[in-house]
Amino acid sequence: MRLSLTRPALVTLALTAAATAGAQSQQAAQALFDEGKWQEAASSAAALNTGAGFALAAEATTAGAALSPDNQKKALFEKAQGYARQAIALDKNNADAYFELARAEGRLAQYSGILNSLNLAGDMRKNLDQALKLKPNMAGAYVALGLWHANLVAKGRAATFVTGARANQITPNFEKAIALEPGVAVHRIEYANALLLQGNKAGAAAQLQKAVSLPAETFWQKRDLEEAKARLASLQ
Structure with a gap:
């Protein structure tokens, strides 16, 4: 006798499959990053359109800036800042996203005037505090x-x-x-x-x-x- 699945069961299976695929894709992007392929990692992670994905894209972009010419660094930190903000927009409880936003802001402060750098320092502290509020052992x-x-x-x-x-x-x-x-x-x-x-x-x-x-x-x-x-x- 062939068993038929109800619609709720089919939905559950579809969601489970999607979650599994998403986790695997996140892991694949992480593997690229661990290999030093930061550009590919950032693109793959951002394409997931998830809080975790955008947080990883921010991390990869900030890290990659260290390997990039000086005239490209500021733009990369701004890009990382944007990725982190997208991560927060999708998941306000993502501690990594707040941490990556703070890290990008800290790097950007090095390329800003005194007043703007102090403003960035204030934002950085707020985001670090929020990250630790969400994940005290970070x-x-x-x-x-x-x-x-x-x-x-x-x-x-x-x-x-x-x-x-x-x-x-x-x-x-x-x-x-x-x-x-x-x-x-x-x-x-x-x-x-x-x-x-x-x-x-x-x-x-x-x-x-x-x-x-x-x-x-x-x-x-x-x-x-x-x-x-x-x-x-x-x-x-």
Whole structure:
């Protein structure tokens, strides 16, 4: 006897199949990104038209800017910013989307005038706070907060007065990130960068020593490892 499916059952099967296909496509885009193929990854992820897809597209575009000519970087950060905003529009509870928006804003601040950069710093802090509200154990967001405080403190009293950045908040944020993800080299590399902004070369070297001892699997992790080795060599 042949069994027939009811319409609700058919709808459920269709939705399940679509969700499975979407997850596989997200994984495929992630795999492209892990291989360093950031442009293909961003295009594939954005084509999914999902919050997760646009967040990955933003991450890939921001990362890819580091490999691009200087005259293209600002436009890429703006593109990443747009992807992150699309992710938030589709899913207001996507912590990664708020984090990627904050990261793009932080990069854009480097290409802006003083007033606009301080405005971007304020937006960045709000988005990092929202990311952590949604995902309290997001190590990357604590790294970004540590850098946020370090960069603004380095800019001087006016920047800290406007933004509320504090020197005593740098180390706690990095320590939190490292406690959450002790095996991620980039957390220690960014901590070293923050320490260098404070003139602490010995502390930076110690963090880099630990970073170069950690494993690297993806294209980006291997790139981080080479950067850490080069930076460490310059400090010795």
